[in-house]
Amino acid sequence: MAADKERGVEWRINVADGTSRVLEAESRFGLQRFVSKVGGFFQRAWRIGVNEPKKSIHCVKVGVALSLVSLFYYMRPLYEGVGGNAMWAVMTVVVVFEYTVGATLSKCVNRATGTLLAGALGVGVHWVASQAGERFEPIILQTSVFLLATAATFSRFIPSIKARFDYGAMIFILTFSLISVSGYRVEKLFEMAHHRVSTIAIGTSICIITTIVFFPVWAGTELHNLITNNMDKLSDSLDGCVADYFSSNSQTSDKTLQGYKCALNSKATEESLANFARWEPAHGKFNFGHPWLEYVKVGASLRSCAYCIEALNGSMNSKAKVPDVFKKHFGNFCVRLSNKSSAVLKELAVVMSTMKKPTKIDFMVEEMKSAVQELENALKSLSKQPIQTAEAKAGEVVTLVEVVPLVTVSSLLIEIAARTEKLAGAVNVVAEKAEFEVETAEEAKKGQKSKGGNKIGQEDEEDKAMKTLQKV
Amino acid sequence: MAADKERGVEWRINVADGTSRVLEAESRFGLQRFVSKVGGFFQRAWRIGVNEPKKSIHCVKVGVALSLVSLFYYMRPLYEGVGGNAMWAVMTVVVVFEYTVGATLSKCVNRATGTLLAGALGVGVHWVASQAGERFEPIILQTSVFLLATAATFSRFIPSIKARFDYGAMIFILTFSLISVSGYRVEKLFEMAHHRVSTIAIGTSICIITTIVFFPVWAGTELHNLITNNMDKLSDSLDGCVADYFSSNSQTSDKTLQGYKCALNSKATEESLANFARWEPAHGKFNFGHPWLEYVKVGASLRSCAYCIEALNGSMNSKAKVPDVFKKHFGNFCVRLSNKSSAVLKELAVVMSTMKKPTKIDFMVEEMKSAVQELENALKSLSKQPIQTAEAKAGEVVTLVEVVPLVTVSSLLIEIAARTEKLAGAVNVVAEKAEFEVETAEEAKKGQKSKGGNKIGQEDEEDKAMKTLQKV
Numbered sequence: 001m002a003a004d005k006e007r008g009v010e011w012r013i014n015v016a017d018g019t020s021r022v023l024e025a026e027s028r029f030g031l032q033r034f035v036s037k038v039g040g041f042f043q044r045a046w047r048i049g050v051n052e053p054k055k056s057i058h059c060v061k062v063g064v065a066l067s068l069v070s071l072f073y074y075m076r077p078l079y080e081g082v083g084g085n086a087m088w089a090v091m092t093v094v095v096v097f098e099y100t101v102g103a104t105l106s107k108c109v110n111r112a113t114g115t116l117l118a119g120a121l122g123v124g125v126h127w128v129a130s131q132a133g134e135r136f137e138p139i140i141l142q143t144s145v146f147l148l149a150t151a152a153t154f155s156r157f158i159p160s161i162k163a164r165f166d167y168g169a170m171i172f173i174l175t176f177s178l179i180s181v182s183g184y185r186v187e188k189l190f191e192m193a194h195h196r197v198s199t200i201a202i203g204t205s206i207c208i209i210t211t212i213v214f215f216p217v218w219a220g221t222e223l224h225n226l227i228t229n230n231m232d233k234l235s236d237s238l239d240g241c242v243a244d245y246f247s248s249n250s251q252t253s254d255k256t257l258q259g260y261k262c263a264l265n266s267k268a269t270e271e272s273l274a275n276f277a278r279w280e281p282a283h284g285k286f287n288f289g290h291p292w293l294e295y296v297k298v299g300a301s302l303r304s305c306a307y308c309i310e311a312l313n314g315s316m317n318s319k320a321k322v323p324d325v326f327k328k329h330f331g332n333f334c335v336r337l338s339n340k341s342s343a344v345l346k347e348l349a350v351v352m353s354t355m356k357k358p359t360k361i362d363f364m365v366e367e368m369k370s371a372v373q374e375l376e377n378a379l380k381s382l383s384k385q386p387i388q389t390a391e392a393k394a395g396e397v398v399t400l401v402e403v404v405p406l407v408t409v410s411s412l413l414i415e416i417a418a419r420t421e422k423l424a425g426a427v428n429v430v431a432e433k434a435e436f437e438v439e440t441a442e443e444a445k446k447g448q449k450s451k452g453g454n455k456i457g458q459e460d461e462e463d464k465a466m467k468t469l470q471k472v
Numbered sequence: 473m474a475a476d477k478e479r480g481v482e483w484r485i486n487v488a489d490g491t492s493r494v495l496e497a498e499s500r501f502g503l504q505r506f507v508s509k510v511g512g513f514f515q516r517a518w519r520i521g522v523n524e525p526k527k528s529i530h531c532v533k534v535g536v537a538l539s540l541v542s543l544f545y546y547m548r549p550l551y552e553g554v555g556g557n558a559m560w561a562v563m564t565v566v567v568v569f570e571y572t573v574g575a576t577l578s579k580c581v582n583r584a585t586g587t588l589l590a591g592a593l594g595v596g597v598h599w600v601a602s603q604a605g606e607r608f609e610p611i612i613l614q615t616s617v618f619l620l621a622t623a624a625t626f627s628r629f630i631p632s633i634k635a636r637f638d639y640g641a642m643i644f645i646l647t648f649s650l651i652s653v654s655g656y657r658v659e660k661l662f663e664m665a666h667h668r669v670s671t672i673a674i675g676t677s678i679c680i681i682t683t684i685v686f687f688p689v690w691a692g693t694e695l696h697n698l699i700t701n702n703m704d705k706l707s708d709s710l711d712g713c714v715a716d717y718f719s720s721n722s723q724t725s726d727k728t729l730q731g732y733k734c735a736l737n738s739k740a741t742e743e744s745l746a747n748f749a750r751w752e753p754a755h756g757k758f759n760f761g762h763p764w765l766e767y768v769k770v771g772a773s774l775r776s777c778a779y780c781i782e783a784l785n786g787s788m789n790s791k792a793k794v795p796d797v798f799k800k801h802f803g804n805f806c807v808r809l810s811n812k813s814s815a816v817l818k819e820l821a822v823v824m825s826t827m828k829k830p831t832k833i834d835f836m837v838e839e840m841k842s843a844v845q846e847l848e849n850a851l852k853s854l855s856k857q858p859i860q861t862a863e864a865k866a867g868e869v870v871t872l873v874e875v876v877p878l879v880t881v882s883s884l885l886i887e888i889a890a891r892t893e894k895l896a897g898a899v900n901v902v903a904e905k906a907e908f909e910v911e912t913a914e915e916a917k918k919g920q921k922s923k924g925g926n927k928i929g930q931e932d933e934e935d936k937a938m939k940t941l942q943k944v
Contacts, residue, residue, distance in 0.1 A: 041630075044630065045626070045627075045630055048629055048630060049626065052629075055626070055629050056626065058625065059621075059622045059623075059625040059626040059629075060622055062621050062622065062625040062645075063617075063618040063619070063621045063622040063625075064618070066617055066618065066621045066645070066649055067614055067617060067618050070613075070614065070617055070649060070653040073653045073654065074610055086654075087650055087654060090646075090649050090650055090653065091646060091650070094642065094645050094646040094649065095642070095646070138546055141542075142539055142542065145535075145538055145539060145542055146535040146536070146538065146539050147535070149531075149534050149535045149538045150531045150532055150534065150535040151531075153530065153531040153534040153535075154517070154521065154527070154528065154531040155517075157520055157524075157527045157531075158513075158516065158517055158520060170566065170567070173534075173538070173566050174562075174563060174566040174567070177538055177542060177562050177566065178559060178562055178563070181542040181545050181562065182545065182558075182559060264779075265739060267737060267740075268739075268740040304782070304786075307736075307779045307782040307783060307786075308782075308783050308786065310776070310779040310780075310783075311779060311780050311782075311783035311884065311887065314776075314779075314780065314887050314890075314891070315883060315884075315887055379876055404851055404879055404882070404883055405883070407876055407879040407880065407883075408879065408880050408883040408884070410876070411787060411876050411877065411879075411880040412783065412787075412880070415783065415786050415787055418786075419786070
C-alpha cells in the first residue's frame, strides 16, 4: 500500500452518486486477490496454449467444423433436404468431435451403428405394437423401452463393451426411446428416420474430414510418443538419482529426477489411447492393425520398472549415512550398472521411435547383465576383504548396518536391471508383430559409427562418474 | 464328435430346398466356437450382475427413469405444455443419468448452467446481429459461433475446468450453436428457449429423484469404501508376502498377495469419485463439504506404500537363496515389523470406516517404530556376532552376498513403515477436517476390550510366526 501511494497510484471506484471514492484496504485486497486469481488462471491457460500448440489447433478445428455445419442453415436447398432437422447435424459435430482421430472415428462409428440398430429395432417394435391394438400399444412400447434400456445400460458395465462401444450403447438407448415413444405421435416415422440418418451422416463426415485433413492428431502416434518419452524419462531419472546419490556435486534437476512419475500415472491414458488407435486407418509409419495392445503391455512393463525406481528414490532419501569408503567402492559398480540399464532403456526408446529391428539390444542387455555380475561380486568381496581394510584404515568398527542403504540400493538396481530385461522382451514382441524393418547396410554403418560414438560417450560418462566419485 | 454320435446327437441345419443336412465338422466347429464364445460372454455378464447387485439395480433405475419421462408423451396436457418438445426431456434423462448420485448431480448442474449461459449469450448475440442489418447478420453469427466454440473447447483442456465443468462446456457450445444458428430461421426464439429450459428441468428432476430415492449409490460412500478396502488389502498382502517368504509352510492365496495392485491402479477412479462426491448433499455419515479432496491425498499416500510393497514382492521372488540360520534370525524381526505395520494399516482402515477419532494409532505407530528399531539393531548385531557364530556352526564362510536379499527386505520393510507413518498423518488430517467424533466412554471401554483382544491376538500371531519359523 505504501508503495502504491509513493507511486501515486490510487484505487478508485465509481459510486452510485456520481462521485468516485478511494477503495478501502479490505475491499481493495479482495479485489486485488480476485484480479490476481483471474490473472493467474489466464496465465496458466496461456501456458497450455503456448506449450501445446496441438491443443490450440484442435480448438480452432472445432470452430471450423461448427462453422461448416452451420452453413447448412444458410443454404435453403440443403436445409430443406433434411426437413429442417439440421439441428441434428450441429449436435453430431459438437458431441462427436474429439481430440484424436481415433476417438472421433470411434464416436462416429458408435453413433452411426447405435442409431441404425436402434432405429431398425424401434420401427420393428412399433409395427408389432400397432398390430396389437390401441389398448396394448402403449404397454408394449413402454415395456420395450424399459427392457432395452435396462439391458443396454447393463452392457455398458461389461469391460470389453465399455472400452469400445460405451457411446454406441448410450446412443442406442437414446434413439430407441425417441423412436418408440415419439412414434405414438409422429406418423411419419420413416421420414424422421431418414432425416436423422442423413443429418448424422453429414455431421460425421464433416467431423472426419476436418479431423483428418487439418493437422490430424493420431491416437496411435500419441501413444507411440507417450511410451517412448516415458522410456527416455525413466532412463534419465534412473541415471540422475544414482549419480546424485553417489556424488555430492552432481546436481540433477528435480524435473529429471521426478520423470519416472509420468510413467507411474499414465496407465489410464495408455489404455484409452490404445483403444482409440485401433479404429485408425494406416497413417505415417503405422499400418491398420498395428499391434497397439502390445504397446499397453510395454507400458505395463515400463511401469513395473518405475515402481522400483520409486522405491529406489525412497531408500536413497533415507537419513542413514554411509561411510565414504564404501560409497566410493560401491559407487563405481552401482553407477556402472545404472548407466548400462539406462542405456538399454534409451536404446529401447530409439528402437520404438525409429521402428527398426533391434540389433544392439541383445548385446547391451548382455553388458547390463555383466554389470550386474560385477556388482554382485563386489557385494561378495565386501564381506571378506574391504571391511577389514576399512576397519584397519579408519581404526574403528564398521558394522553391517552402515552399508545397509548401499546393499538396498544395489539390490534394487539389480531388480531394475531384471525388469529392464523383461521390458526389452516386450519391445521385441512389438518389433515382431509390427514387423519392424531390418536396418539397411547404410543405416547399419551409420549405426556402427554412432555405436562407436556411443562407446566413446559411455567411456566418457564412466570417466566422469569415476572423477566425481574420486572427488567425494 | 465321437461322443456326440454316441449320444445320438446330430447337428442339422435346414437347407433352402426343404431338406436338412448334417453339419460338416468344420462349420460345426465354427458354430460351436461361436456358441461357446457367446456363452462365455453371457456367463461373464451374469457374474457381473450377481457379484455387483448395485450395478443391476442401476440398470433397472435407468429403465424406470426412462419409462417415467416417456409418460409425458402419453399425457396430452403435459405434452402440449412443452410444445411437442418432450424429446429433449428423454434426451436429458439418457445423457445425464449416471451410476453415482454425484455424477448425475454434476451433469444436471452442468447441463442446466451451460444451457442457461449459452441461451442468454445466444439471444444477446442474436439481437446484436439483427440490429446490424441483413448483410452482416450471418457474418456476426458465424464469427461468434467460431470464436465461442474455440474458446469453450480450449477451456476443456484446463485441468481445473476439465475436472468439474467439462460437460457444461460441451453443452454450452451445443446450445449456443443451436440458438445462434437456428435463430436465423425460427422466429420464436424465446418460446424455444422456454421449452428447452422446461424440458431440461423435467428431465433433470426425474433423474435426480430416481437416483436419490431408489437405492442411491453415493460417490462419496464409494470413495470411502474404496480407500478403506484398499488399506485392508494392502495390510493383508503385506502380512501375506512376508509370512510366505519367511516360512515355507505358510500359503497365502494369490488373491491376497496381489491385493496391493488394487491400490496401484485406483488413482483415476479415486480422483473422479472425489470430484463427483463434492457435488453431493449430506448423506449417511457425511456432511456436505466433507473433505473429499483429502481422501485423494490419503489415496496417494496409500499408493506410495503400495509401490514399496511391489518392490518388496519383486525382491522376494529373486532366486538368491538365503541360509536358513539367517532367515530364522531375521525372520522374527521382519515378521514382527510387518505385523506392526499391517496392524497400523488395519487400524487406519477402522478409523476411516467408523469415523471415530484415532486414539490407538499413536500408540501403534510407536510400537511400529520400536519394531523398526529392533530390526535395525538386529542388522547391527549381524555384522559383529551372528555371522561368526554361523560360520563356526556351519563350518563354512558365509559372505555378505548371501544375506543381501534379507537386508533388502528389511530395509524395504523399514521404508514401508516410514510411509505407513506418513499415511497415518494423512488420515489424521482427514479426521481433523471432517471432525471425526471422539469415542464415548462406553465405546472406549469396548475399544479397550477389543484392544486387549487385539493384544492377545497379536501375541498369538507372534507365537504362530515363531512356530512356523522354528519349523523351517
